Amino acid sequence: xxxxxxxxxxxxxxxxxxxxxxxxxxxxxxxxxxxxxxxxxxxxxxxxxxxxxxxxxxxxxxxxxxxxxxxxxxxxxxxxxxxxxxxxxxxxxxxxxxxxxxxxxxxxxxxxxxxxxxxxxxxxxxxxxxxxxxxxxxxxxxxxxxxxxxxxxxxxxxxxxxxxxxxxxxxxxxxxxxxxxxxxxxxxxxxxxxxxxxxxxxxxxxxxxxxxxxxxxxxxxxxxxxxxxxxxxxxxxxxxxxxxxxxxxxxxxxxxxxxxxxxxxxxxxxxxxxxxxxxxxxxxxxxxxxxxxxxxxxxxxxxxxxxxxxxxxxxxxxxxxxxxxxxxxxxxxxxxxxxxxxxxxxxxxxxxxxxxxxxxxxxxxxxxxxxxxxxxxxxxxxxxxxxxxxxxxxxxxxxxxxxxxxxxxxxxxxxxxxxxxxxxxxxxxxxxxxxxxxxxxxxxxxxxxxxxxxxxxxxxxxxxxxxxxxxxxxxxxxxxxxxxxxxxxxxxxxxxxxxxxxxxxxxxxxxxxxxxxxxxxxxxxxxxxxxxxxxxxxxxxxxxxxxxxxxxxxxxxxxxxxxxxxxxxxxxxxxxxxxxxxxxxxxxxxxxxxxxxxxxxxxxxxxxxxxxxxxxxxxxxxxxxxxxxxxxxxxxxxxxxxxxx
RNA sequence: GCCGAUAUAGCUCAGUUGGCCAGAGCAGCUGAUUUGUAAUCAGCCGGUCGGCGGUUCGAAUCCGUCUAUCGGCUCCA
Numbered sequence: 010x011x012x013x014x015x016x017x018x019x020x021x022x023x024x025x026x027x028x029x030x031x032x033x034x035x036x037x038x039x040x041x042x043x044x045x046x047x048x049x050x051x052x053x054x055x056x057x058x059x060x061x062x063x064x065x066x067x068x069x070x071x072x073x074x075x076x077x078x079x080x081x082x083x084x085x086x087x088x089x090x091x092x093x094x095x096x097x098x099x100x101x102x103x104x105x106x107x108x109x110x111x112x113x114x115x116x117x118x119x120x121x122x123x124x125x126x127x128x129x130x131x132x133x134x135x136x137x138x139x140x141x142x143x144x145x146x147x148x149x150x151x152x153x154x155x156x157x158x159x160x161x162x163x164x165x166x167x168x169x170x171x172x173x174x175x176x177x178x179x180x181x182x183x184x185x186x187x188x189x190x191x192x193x194x195x196x197x198x199x200x201x202x203x204x205x206x207x208x209x210x211x212x213x214x215x216x217x218x219x220x221x222x223x224x225x226x227x228x229x230x231x232x233x234x235x236x237x238x239x240x241x242x243x244x245x246x247x248x249x250x251x252x253x254x255x256x257x258x259x260x261x262x263x264x265x266x267x268x269x270x271x272x273x274x275x276x277x278x279x280x281x282x283x284x285x286x287x288x289x290x291x292x293x294x295x296x297x298x299x300x301x302x303x304x305x306x307x308x309x310x311x312x313x314x315x316x317x318x319x320x321x322x323x324x325x326x327x328x329x330x331x332x333x334x335x336x337x338x339x340x341x342x343x344x345x346x347x348x349x350x351x352x353x354x355x356x357x358x359x360x361x362x363x364x365x366x367x368x369x370x371x372x373x374x375x376x377x378x379x380x381x382x383x384x385x386x387x388x389x390x391x392x393x394x395x396x397x398x399x400x401x402x403x404x405x406x407x408x409x410x411x412x413x414x415x416x417x418x419x420x421x422x423x424x425x426x427x428x429x430x431x432x433x434x435x436x437x438x439x440x441x442x443x444x445x446x447x448x449x450x451x452x453x454x455x456x457x458x459x460x461x462x463x464x465x466x467x468x469x470x471x472x473x474x475x476x477x478x479x480x481x482x483x484x485x486x487x488x489x490x491x492x493x494x495x496x497x498x499x500x501x502x503x504x505x506x507x508x509x510x511x512x513x514x515x516x517x518x519x520x521x522x523x524x525x526x527x528x529x530x531x532x533x534x535x536x537x538x539x540x541x542x543x544x545x546x547x548x549x550x551x552x553x554x555x556x557x558x559x560x561x562x563x564x565x566x567x568x569x570x571x572x573x574x575x576x577x578x579x580x581x582x583x584x585x586x587x588x589x590x591x592x593x594x595x596x597x598x599x600x601x602x603x604x605x606x607x608x609x610x611x612x613x614x615x616x617x618x619x620x621x622x623x624x625x626x627x628x629x630x631x632x633x634x635x636x637x638x639x640x641x642x643x644x645x646x647x648x649x650x651x652x653x654x
Numbered sequence: 655g656c657c658g659a660u661a662u663a664g665c666u667c668a669g670u671u672g673g674c675c676a677g678a679g680c681a682g683c684u685g686a687u688u689u690g691u692a693a694u695c696a697g698c699c700g701g702u703c704g705g706c707g708g709u710u711c712g713a714a715u716c717c718g719u720c721u722a723u724c725g726g727c728u729c730c731a
Contacts, residue, residue: 112726125659211726212657219728223657226726258665267722319731326729345731379655379729380722388730477731496730528731565688592688600692614690624691632691 012063023060030056030197033068043070045201046079046194053079055147055194071233081106083145083184083196084135084205084231085113090187091134092227096121101189102166102215102224108492109241110230114213116166117225128207135205142200143185147193152176155190166215204238205231251490253543254385260548260606262539263386272383272390274536282556284393284535288371290554290653291395291531294419298412300369300397305349307373311339313348316509318445322478327377346372347503347528350398351510354524359514364524365401365409371535372396386540387495393535399527400512403453406525410461410500417485417498417531423653424542424551430494431467432484433458437474444478450504454525455481457502479505480528490544497533497541502526548606549628553649559586559641560607561623562598564614566590571618575611575638582642586611603628611641 010022013032023032029047033040033056047054048067053075054060069076085104092115093099099121104113117123150158152171159167167190171179182191184199196202208228215221232238249255257263262280269275276284292302311330314320323344330339343349350368359366373393382388401409421429435455436444444451458481462469469483476482485498503526506512513521532538542550552558559579563572572588579586589598595612602610612624622635625644636644 122658209725210658213727214656217728219656223727225657228726271722317731323731327731347731374731376731381655381657381727382729384724479731501731562691564690567688594687594689594694595691596689597693598691603692610691612691616690626691 011060013060014063014065016067025061026059028057028059029054029066029068032060032066036068040068040070044068045070045073045076045196048075053194055145056197058147058194078106079194079196080201080233081111081231082194083199084202084229085111086145086182086184086187086189086191086195087135087138087199087202087231088131088207088227088229089113089115089189090138090185091131092123093187094134095127095131096123100164100166103170104189107228110208110228112226112228114215114224114226116222123210123225123227125207125210132205132207135202138185139199139202139205141185142198144198145195146183147195148181148183149177150179150181152179155179155181159190201233202231203233204235205229206238206242245491248490248492251544251547252385253387253489253540256543256548257386257540259604262543270390271380272378272388274386274389274391279556280539283550283554284539286554286556287532287535287539288395290423291420292369294416295367295369295397298367298416299365300367303350303353303368303370305343305346305353305370305372307343307375308340309343309349311341313352314341314344317348317351317506318479318509319344319348328375342375343372344374344376346370346374346394346396347398347506347526348510350396351506351512351526354398354400354512355510359400359524361402361514361516361522364514365399365405367397367399369395369397386536387489389534389536392537394530395532395535395538396528396530399529400507400514400524401527402514402516402522403525406457406502406527407461407464409527410457410502411465413500413527413529413531414461414465414467414483417500420498420531421485424545426487426497426545429485429487429497431462431469432475432486432496433462433469433471434475434477434482434484435471435473436476436481440474443474444476446479446505446508450508451481454502454504458483458500477501479503485533487541487545489541495537495541497538498531499529499533501528503528549608550606551652552608552645553652555585555606555608557585557587557605557607558645559584559609559611560602561586561588561611561613562595562602563588563590564595564612566592568613568615568618572613575613575623578638579642582646584642584645599626609641609645 011025012020013023014020030041030044033044044056046069047056048069049060049064069079071077071080082105085106089101089104096117098118100116102114102116104111152174155171156168159171170190180192181188182193182195206229208230211226211228212223213226214223230241232241257280260279261277262283263274263276265273266275308331311320327344328342330341332339353368354366371393373391375391378388378390399409436451462483480501480503482499482501484496486494486496488494507523507526512524514524516522561572561576563569569590572590576586576588589602591598599610606628608628610626612626617623622637623641625633625636625641627633
């Protein structure tokens with residue numbers, strides 16, 4: 010007998026070899042019907058895989074991430090089966106589930122290819138196969154046998170996979186006529202899969218290494234009900250409407266020009282005002298936190314980055330140097346502001362009493378991103394960092410780091426970013442060539458970040474090998490409308506640049522000491538932040554931030570003078586307002602300004618002129634009543650104050 | 655940079671198997687209308703059909719190439 014512990018902590022005894030399916034059935038027939046896989050001591054099992062030890066179990070359904078993973082992984086096998094039936098001779102690499110759906114990496118033989126035109130026939134075939142309710146059958150295979158099988162088949166991919174596995178852990182899964190090396194788990198049978206949509210084709214390097222052969226990656230998604238697929242497709246359409254590239258165009262925030270160059274955003278007046286307002290917001294916060302503004306040029310001598318180590322690492326994949334008439338003189342466009350700030354620090358001697366020193370600058374930097382990598386405002390070649398460098402004593406590091414976290418959290422709270430995640434990026438100790446600086450300093454900085462996050466109670470994930478080459482970092486990530494994750498705020502601890510630039514301060518012991526440096530950018534980049542904010546708000550920016558808070562709509566041209574009078578009065582009280590004095594009907598003006606997402610519309614006609622009032626209409630909601638000019642002005646300014654609290 | 659798809663007016667899109675001067679709606683301009691809570695009417699303007707080269711009597715349409723965009727991969731100081 011074995012002991013099974015349920016999620017509610019209750020314990021029951023079963024015969025050894027009982028399956029998740031039987032346990033679920035014992036609870037209710039409905040649960041058995043909905044169950045997709047079962048968690049056994051943290052591992053995910055097929056429903057029919059015997060459980061032979063005492064275990065904590067959890068039954069996973071579609072609603073659970075693990076359930077979806079099982080569902081989509083089985084779907085990947087189903088797709089592979091369909092693809093193999095049309096293109097015999099294809100070699101399969103891996104087919105995992107992803108956030109929404111699954112993919113399979115496939116190597117098509119020379120001269121064979123799949124296109125999106127093939128999707129309908131593959132989907133149809135998959136549905137046919139699904140309806141056969143073929144069972145997914147697990148079998149354990151000896152390593153030698155597995156190797157032999159795939160060597161004979163000439164499948165170098167699977168041979169490579171198996172070589173990386175230990176004997177005794179190798180399993181195959183078979184459904185219908187299709188067998189694949191796989192550790193599972195899988196659904197009971199293909200019949201669970203009711204709705205199928207192949208999404209796209211992409212190239213993907215084998216093992217993620219760009220020196221390797223490129224395989225064809227086919228993305229798809231499946232559902233246990235047709236209705237769920239329809240809903241998903243509607244959701245995708247909705248998400249597209251929030252795309253910052255689309256809204257940016259509609260609201261005239263920014264544009265690009267192929268003549269100016271790829272990835273170099275041009276801010277239009279409305280976007281520029283928004284960006285400026287956002288910068289002023291942070292400037293104000295930074296003053297409270299003791300930052301001091303500095304301004305540095307957009308270029309610097311090449312030597313500057315040779316000292317920092319950036320040139321050795323990124324020089325040849327970057328914008329190339331700017332030459333001057335002087336022999337041998339070379340400048341680089343600055344890819345970051347740190348070296349300039351280090352030089353500012355060095356302009357005079359510092360006492361331990363001066364520290365921490367916090368230099369802040371909205372610095373525009375240029376990085377030559379690969380062309381295929383550019384993406385709207387989220388990945389560009391020229392962007393403004395809300396950068397600052399904090400030079401502090403080692404004993405101040407923690408406190409300073411915490412203060413930076415507070416700034417980031419304050420910003421996220423003010424802008425309603427609730428669903429952010431935080432990631433600690435550490436170096437990969439196995440791959441020391443990628444990093445500069447001593448082990449001791451790395452240990453110190455990594456430890457500092459981990460401790461601080463613990464103290465602040467941040468829920469973090471730790472990624473090994475994701476650190477910057479000069480130090481570990483803490484990143485704040487937010488998802489865009491389509492669920493793609495973007496890094497916004499970043500905080501980095503750096504012992505290396507102070508070393509390289511020989512930064513010093515005089516301690517209380519009258520000896521020279523090396524300061525620690527914190528790089529930080531709460532927004533990350535203004536461009537990316539505005540992109541993500543645009544998608545987050547669907548272009549309905551908060552009142553304090555938006556360029557036009559209200560627009561006055563005269564009923565007819567007869568009321569244009571009154572409208573202008575109102576506008577001037579409101580402007581005196583810092584309300585950002587314009588007049589729509591076009592010769593159009595009121596319905597048309599309302600519609601146009603609704604589409605422009607102006608938060609408030611102020612309608613003025615006969616009644617308003619007589620009563621010296623405004624009819625206020627809220628964007629997306631409709632008429633909210635009559636106010637005097639003063640009342641409206643207070644209304645707006647109170648709301649702005651509330652938002653910025 | 656790599657794989658795949660796409661490229662028609664400022665924007666969103668039609669354009670059948672190659673065949674008359676390449677179309678529509680919105681935006682813009684002109685005029686009429688003077689309007690009460692999501693589109694008033696009429697007229698006009700606007701395009702080397704992404705660039706270049708080829709096939710053809712004839713190319714937006716077929717082929718090649720370059721560029722850009724989109725979806726991924728790799729990368730992201």
